[in-house]
Amino acid sequence: MINFTCAQCGQAMSVPDEMAGQSGKCKQCGAPVRVPGINTAEAFQPDQTPPISSEQKQSPWKQNINPIGCLVMIGILLFFGYTCSRILTPSEETKQKIQEEKKWGSPTMAYQMSQEFVKQRLKSPGSADFPFLDFTATQTKNKGEFLVKGYCDAQNAFGAKIRVDYTCTMKCQNERWSCTNLKINER
Numbered sequence: 001m002i003n004f005t006c007a008q009c010g011q012a013m014s015v016p017d018e019m020a021g022q023s024g025k026c027k028q029c030g031a032p033v034r035v036p037g038i039n040t041a042e043a044f045q046p047d048q049t050p051p052i053s054s055e056q057k058q059s060p061w062k063q064n065i066n067p068i069g070c071l072v073m074i075g076i077l078l079f080f081g082y083t084c085s086r087i088l089t090p091s092e093e094t095k096q097k098i099q100e101e102k103k104w105g106s107p108t109m110a111y112q113m114s115q116e117f118v119k120q121r122l123k124s125p126g127s128a129d130f131p132f133l134d135f136t137a138t139q140t141k142n143k144g145e146f147l148v149k150g151y152c153d154a155q156n157a158f159g160a161k162i163r164v165d166y167t168c169t170m171k172c173q174n175e176r177w178s179c180t181n182l183k184i185n186e187r
């Protein structure tokens with residue numbers, strides 16, 4: 001005997017083996033039904049279908065994702081998150097460093113401030129053109145004291161553009177800058 005159910009209404013039916021593969025009507029709802037063949041029925045026995053793991057059945061989209069790749073991605077995201085949070089919220093150490101620099105200055109600040117003092121000595125301060133990066137500013141052994149060497153291009157008394165080299169000692173104390181030993185040398 002072949003046991004099968006109607007696809008339409010689910011009515012269980014059982015017919016002799018000789019009717020395998022034949023068509024008929026469901027005795028319950030009248031929908032056309034086909035008696036499964038013996039061979040066909042065998043082909044769909046569970047032990048012959050390719051094994052599908054329960055994980056794949058539950059979430060088929062997961063099968064193409066490499067778990068190691070996932071971990072690497074999470075690692076990268078965490079790293080960027082950490083870096084961003086460090087930039088956006090400076091640590092106590094960074095805050096302290098910023099406070100210290102404000103109070104005692106930094107080589108870059110020393111150079112920027114030195115430009116103002118040099119301009120005061122120039123014939124036409126408005127024409128002075130200082131390079132952004134071409135300078136040396138070194139911290140001396142005294143806190144808040146920097147030796148600055150730089151140059152600028154400025155107009156002399158005759159309106160000609162000349163290059164002016166200078167050295168000076170810049171001092172910063174409690175955010176106040178002073179300039180000593182300013183030596184200006186026109187080339």
Ligand SMILES: [Zn+2]
Pocket residue numbers: 006007008009010011026027028029030031
């Ligand atoms: Zn039926």
